[in-house]
Amino acid sequence: MLDVILFTFIAIIKISIVFGLLLLTIAYLIWIERKVMAHMQVRLGPMRVGWHGLLQPLADGIKLLFKEDIVPYKASKVLFIMAPVIAIVPALMSFAVIPFGNKITISGYSIDMVITDINIGILFILAVTSVGVYGIILAGWSSSNKYSLLGGLRSSAQMISYELSIGLSLIGVLMITQSLSLVDIVNAQSKWWFVLFQPIGFMVYAISAVAEVNRCPFDLPEAESELVAGYHTEYSSMKFSLFFMAEYANILTVSAIAVTFFFGGWRGPFLPPVIWFLIKMFLCIFFFVWIRSTYPRFRYDQLMNFGWKFLLPVALANIIVTGLVIVLIG
Amino acid sequence: MLESLLFIIMGLIVITCAIGVVFQKNPIYSAVFLIQTMVSLAVLYILLHAQFVAAVQVMVYAGAVMVLFVFVIMLLNVQRADQELGKDRLIFQKVSAIFLGLLLFAVIGIVTVRSVLQGTKGEYTPEHMNEIGNTQLVGKLLFTDYVFPFEIASILLFAAIIGAIILAKKELKE
Amino acid sequence: MEITVPPFDIKSIAPIILVTITGIVVLITDVFLKKLPKETLGYFSFLAVLITGVIISSQLGTTVYSFSNTFVVDDFSIFFNFIFLISTAIVILMSVTYLRQEGINYGEYYTLILFATVGMMLMAGGADLITIFLGLEIMSISLYVLAGFRRDRLDSNEASLKYFLLGAFSTCFLLYGIALLYGATGTTNINEIGTFITNNHAYSNPMIIMGTCLLIIGFGFKTASVPFHKWAPDVYQGAPTSVTAFMSAGPKAAAFAVFLRVFLVSLPGLETKWSVILWVMSVLTMTVGNVVAITQTNIKRMLAYSSIAHAGYVLMAIVTASSLGTASILFYLLVYVFMNLGAFAVIMVLGKKGKENLQIDDYSGLGYKHPVLAITMSIFMFSLAGIPPFAGFMGKFYIFSSAIKSGYIVLAIIGVINSVISVYYYLRVTVVMYMKQPVREFAPLSLSPFIILALIITIWGTIHLGIFPSRIIEFAQESVLLP
Numbered sequence: 009m010l011d012v013i014l015f016t017f018i019a020i021i022k023i024s025i026v027f028g029l030l031l032l033t034i035a036y037l038i039w040i041e042r043k044v045m046a047h048m049q050v051r052l053g054p055m056r057v058g059w060h061g062l063l064q065p066l067a068d069g070i071k072l073l074f075k076e077d078i079v080p081y082k083a084s085k086v087l088f089i090m091a092p093v094i095a096i097v098p099a100l101m102s103f104a105v106i107p108f109g110n111k112i113t114i115s116g117y118s119i120d121m122v123i124t125d126i127n128i129g130i131l132f133i134l135a136v137t138s139v140g141v142y143g144i145i146l147a148g149w150s151s152s153n154k155y156s157l158l159g160g161l162r163s164s165a166q167m168i169s170y171e172l173s174i175g176l177s178l179i180g181v182l183m184i185t186q187s188l189s190l191v192d193i194v195n196a197q198s199k200w201w202f203v204l205f206q207p208i209g210f211m212v213y214a215i216s217a218v219a220e221v222n223r224c225p226f227d228l229p230e231a232e233s234e235l236v237a238g239y240h241t242e243y244s245s246m247k248f249s250l251f252f253m254a255e256y257a258n259i260l261t262v263s264a265i266a267v268t269f270f271f272g273g274w275r276g277p278f279l280p281p282v283i284w285f286l287i288k289m290f291l292c293i294f295f296f297v298w299i300r301s302t303y304p305r306f307r308y309d310q311l312m313n314f315g316w317k318f319l320l321p322v323a324l325a326n327i328i329v330t331g332l333v334i335v336l337i338g
Numbered sequence: 339m340l341e342s343l344l345f346i347i348m349g350l351i352v353i354t355c356a357i358g359v360v361f362q363k364n365p366i367y368s369a370v371f372l373i374q375t376m377v378s379l380a381v382l383y384i385l386l387h388a389q390f391v392a393a394v395q396v397m398v399y400a401g402a403v404m405v406l407f408v409f410v411i412m413l414l415n416v417q418r419a420d421q422e423l424g425k426d427r428l429i430f431q432k433v434s435a436i437f438l439g440l441l442l443f444a445v446i447g448i449v450t451v452r453s454v455l456q457g458t459k460g461e462y463t464p465e466h467m468n469e470i471g472n473t474q475l476v477g478k479l480l481f482t483d484y485v486f487p488f489e490i491a492s493i494l495l496f497a498a499i500i501g502a503i504i505l506a507k508k509e510l511k512e
Numbered sequence: 513m514e515i516t517v518p519p520f521d522i523k524s525i526a527p528i529i530l531v532t533i534t535g536i537v538v539l540i541t542d543v544f545l546k547k548l549p550k551e552t553l554g555y556f557s558f559l560a561v562l563i564t565g566v567i568i569s570s571q572l573g574t575t576v577y578s579f580s581n582t583f584v585v586d587d588f589s590i591f592f593n594f595i596f597l598i599s600t601a602i603v604i605l606m607s608v609t610y611l612r613q614e615g616i617n618y619g620e621y622y623t624l625i626l627f628a629t630v631g632m633m634l635m636a637g638g639a640d641l642i643t644i645f646l647g648l649e650i651m652s653i654s655l656y657v658l659a660g661f662r663r664d665r666l667d668s669n670e671a672s673l674k675y676f677l678l679g680a681f682s683t684c685f686l687l688y689g690i691a692l693l694y695g696a697t698g699t700t701n702i703n704e705i706g707t708f709i710t711n712n713h714a715y716s717n718p719m720i721i722m723g724t725c726l727l728i729i730g731f732g733f734k735t736a737s738v739p740f741h742k743w744a745p746d747v748y749q750g751a752p753t754s755v756t757a758f759m760s761a762g763p764k765a766a767a768f769a770v771f772l773r774v775f776l777v778s779l780p781g782l783e784t785k786w787s788v789i790l791w792v793m794s795v796l797t798m799t800v801g802n803v804v805a806i807t808q809t810n811i812k813r814m815l816a817y818s819s820i821a822h823a824g825y826v827l828m829a830i831v832t833a834s835s836l837g838t839a840s841i842l843f844y845l846l847v848y849v850f851m852n853l854g855a856f857a858v859i860m861v862l863g864k865k866g867k868e869n870l871q872i873d874d875y876s877g878l879g880y881k882h883p884v885l886a887i888t889m890s891i892f893m894f895s896l897a898g899i900p901p902f903a904g905f906m907g908k909f910y911i912f913s914s915a916i917k918s919g920y921i922v923l924a925i926i927g928v929i930n931s932v933i934s935v936y937y938y939l940r941v942t943v944v945m946y947m948k949q950p951v952r953e954f955a956p957l958s959l960s961p962f963i964i965l966a967l968i969i970t971i972w973g974t975i976h977l978g979i980f981p982s983r984i985i986e987f988a989q990e991s992v993l994l995p
Contacts, residue, residue, distance in 0.1 A: 490646050504624075505660055
C-alpha cells in the first residue's frame with residue numbers, strides 16, 4: 009500500500025515539475041525567439057521590461073489575460089471554445105514519455121527522470137500529436153471566417169502530409185534499437201549518436217518537423233499577407249495565447265524527439281544529464297529561429313509536391329537501405 | 339476493480355459519443371463525436387493490454403482518416419440535409435428500425451453475457467505480453483501466422499485506391 | 513524474441529499471384545502505353561485467365577493447407593476457381609466491344625475485374641475467417657467501383673452507392689458474426705472452429721448460435737437471398753450490363769463457396785439449427801424472386817429477380833447438407849454461369865450507345881429480324897426455366913433430387929412449383945420475340961469476334977452440360993467437401 013502511495017506521490021511531483029517547467033520554457037521561448045531574431049537582424053529586441061527584457065514574457069502574459077475575450081457572433085460557440093484546448097493539450101501530453109535524464113536515487117528510492125516509460129513511447133507521441141491538428145482545423149471552421157477556414161484547411165493538409173514523413177523518418181532508428189520506448193532509444197546511444205547512422209533519416213525528420221509545427225519556411229497556414237493571420241484570426245485574449253503556446257509546445261516536442269532520437273538524449277560528458285538535455289534542446293530551438301530569420305516562404309503547391317514526391321520517397325528509401333544494411337551486417 | 343470502473347466509464351463515453359454521431363444535425367459535430375468515439379475506443383484497447391493497437395487506432399483513425407472526413411465536409415460545405423426530405427416520409431421505417439435495432443442489441447448483449455466461455459485461452463496472457471512487448475508480438479504474428487492475410491490486405495487497399503481514383507478523378511471521354 | 517519465418521508455399525497460391533500480377537501489369541501498361549488500343553488489354557487479361565486455368569488444373573487432386581492454415585487448395589476450391597475463371601474469361605470477352613460502345617473504355621476495368629476474381633479465389637480457398645473476409649472485401653470493393661463505372665449516368669451512380677452502403681452494412685454483420693465465433697471458440701480457423709464445437713459439444717452455446725445467425729445475414733446479402741435481396745434489382749439495373757453479368761455469375765458462386773465451406777466445415781454440429789433458418793430463407797428466396805420477376809418489364813431487372821430465385825434453389829441444396837447436395841450446387845453454379853452470361857451477352861449484342869433496348873417489349877419481332885440471335889436467346893431462356901434438354905434442367909434435377917433424398921420433400925415440391933412459375937416469365941421473352949410484331953427498327957447488332965466467341969462458349973456450355981452432364985457431375989462429386 010505504501011508503495012502505491014509513494015508511486016502516486018512521486019508521479020504527481022514529476023508531472024507538476026515537468027508541466028510547470030514546460031509552461032515557463034514556452035514563455036521564455038518567445039523571448040528567446042525575439043532576442044535571437046533581433047540580433048540576427050542587428051537590432052536589440054525587447055530591452056525595457058527587466059534586464060534585457062527578461063520580464064517581457066510575464067508582461068505579455070498579463071496583457072493577454074486582461075484583453076477582451078471576443079467570440080464572433082456567427083461562430084459555433086462550443087467548438088470555438090474547445091479548439092484552443094484541443095490544440096494545446098496533446099502538445100503538452102507528449103512530454104509524458106520523454107526521458108530528461110538517467111535514474112537518480114533519493115534516500116534509497118530510485119526515480120526515473122521520465123514521467124512514464126511505456127513500451128510504445130514514440131507511437132504515443134505520434135498518436136497524441138496527430139490529434140492536435142483538430143484544434144487548428146476546428147478553430148478555422150468554427151470562426152465562420154473564410155480566412156480562418158482557409159488557414160485551417162491549409163495547415164491540416166500540411167500537417168497530415170508531413171506527419172507521414174516524420175513517422176517514416178523515425179523508423180530507421182526504431183529498426184536499429186528494436187524498441188519503441190524512448191528510454192531504450194537513449195540507452196542504445198551510449199556509444200554513438202544515431203545521427204551518424206541515420207543522416208538521411210535525420211534530414212527528413214528535420215525538414216518535416218519544421219513543416220509539422222507550421223514554422224517558416226512552411227508557415228503557410230498563417231501567411232499574413234494572404235490570410236490575415238490564418239486559423240486564429242478571430243481569436244483574442246487567452247484563447248489566442250493558448251494557440252500560441254500550443255505552437256511553441258509543439259516546437260519543444262519535435263526538438264525533444266530530435267534530441268532523443270538522433271543526439272543521444274540526455275547523454276553527454278562532465279555536465280549532469282538534465283543540463284545536457286536542455287543544451288541540446290536549446291540548440292534545436294536556435295536552429296528553428298535561425299531558419300525563420302533566413303528563408304522565405306514556400307508556395308503551397310511546392311510544399312505539397314515536396315512533401316509527397318520528395319520527402320516521402322526518400323524516407324521510404326532510407327527504411328529499405330537501413331533494413332538491407334541491418335540484414336547484411338547481422 | 340479500478341480497471342472495470344475505467345471500462346464502465348469509457349464504455350459509457352463511447353456509447354454516448356456514438357449516439358451523438360447519429361443524432362447530430364450538423365455534419366461537423368457528428369465528425370467531432372466520431373473522433374471522440376475513436377479516441378475513447380483506444381482507451382478500451384489499452385485496458386485490454388493492446389497498447390500498440392490503441393496507438394495505431396488514434397493515429398490512423400483519429401489522426402488521419404477523420405481529418406480527411408472533416409476536410410471533405412468543410413470543402414463541400416455540407417449543410418443540414420434534412421430540410422428537403424419530408425420529415426414524416428420514413429416515420430414507419432424509423433420507428434421499426436429503432437425498435438428492431440434495440441432488439442438486436444439486446445439479444446446480442448444477453449447472448450454475450452449469458453454465454454459460458456469455453457474457448458481455449460491463447461498462449462499470450464497479459465503477463466507474457468508485457469514481457470515480450472505488445473508491438474513485437476503484433477509484428478511477430480503478422481509476419482508468421484497471419485502473413486497471408488496481411489499480404490492480401492495490400493490487394494484490398496490497392497483495389498480501393500484504384501476505385502477511388504476512377505470514381506473521383508478519371509476524366510470522362512467525349 | 514525468436515521469430516521463425518514459416519515456409520512460404522508459393523505453389524499453392526500461384527493462380528492468385530498470377531491473376532494479381534496480370535491486374536497490375538494491365539494497370540501499368542494502360543498508364544505508360546497510352547496509344548495501345550484497350551482491346552489489347554482485354555485480350556491480354558483473357559490470356560492470363562486461360563493460363564491461370566491451366567495452372568489450376570495442375571493442382572487437381574491435392575489437398576494442401578498453406579500459410580499457417582489460412583489458405584487451402586482442395587478439389588472444392590479448384591472447382592470453384594474453374595467457375596470463377598470461366599465467368600471472368602467470358603465476361604472479358606463480352607466487355608471488349610461493350611466498353612468502347614459505352615465510352616467507358618478504361619484499362620482499370622480489366623484490373624478491377626481481375627482483382628474481383630482474386631477476391632473470389634481467396635474466398636473459395638480461405639481456410640481462415642480472416643482470409644475469407646479479406647477475399648470478400650477485395651471482391652466487393654472491386655464490384656462497388658465497377659457498378660459505378662459509367663460515371664456520367666445517374667442510375668450507375670445510384671447502383672454503386674446503394675451497393676456500397678448496403679454492402680458495408682452487411683459486412684458489419686458478417687464481422688460481428690466472426691467476432692462472436694472467435695470469442696466463443698478462441699480461433700478464426702474454420703477447421704479448428706469445427707473441431708472445437710465437436711470436442712466441447714458446444715452445440716447450444718448461445719454465442720456460437722448468434723454468430724452463425726449473423727454469418728447467415730452477411731452471406732445472405734452477398735448471395736442476394738430474401739430478405740437480404742433488396743439491393744440486387746437496382747444494382748443489376750444500374751450497373752453497366754457487362755458488370756451486371758459478372759456480378760450475377762462469379763461473385764454469387766464465390767459467396768456460395770464460402771457459405772458451404774464455413775457451414776459444412778465449421779458448423780456442421782449446428783446443422784439442426786441453421787438448416788431451419790436456411791429452409792425458410794430458401795422458400796422465401798425462390799418464391800419472392802419468381803413472383804416479382806413476373807411483373808418486371810426491364811430485362812435486366814427481370815434477370816436480377818431470376819438470379820435471386822436461382823439463389824433460392826442453391827440454398828435448398830445447402831439445407832440438405834449432404835455430399836450429393838454439395839455436388840449439385842457445384843454443378844448448378846457452373847451451369848448458371850453459362851446460361852446467365854449467355855443471356856446477358858445477347859442483351860449486350862442488341863444494345864447500342866444511348867439506346868440499350870432493355871425493355872422486354874424492345875425484343876418484339878426479334879425472331880423475324882435476327883433469327884439466329886432469337887434462337888440463342890431462347891436457348892438461354894429455356895435453360896434458365898429448366899426445360900430439357902438444356903443444362904438448367906439437369907442442374908435443377910440434381911438439386912431437387914438431392915433435396916428429396918435427404919427427406920426435404922416439402923422443400924422440393926415448393927421448388928418445383930416455383931420452377932413452374934418461372935417458366936412464365938422466361939417464356940414471355942421468347943413469346944415476345946416470336947409472336948409479336950416489331951415495334952421499332954432494329955439497329956445493326958453490336959457484334960464483334962469477341963462477343964461471338966463468348967456466345968459460342970456459353971451456348972456450347974448450356975447444351976453440352978444438358979446432354980452430357982456425367983463427366984462434370986463426377987468431377988463435382990469428387991470435389992465435395994468431406995465432412
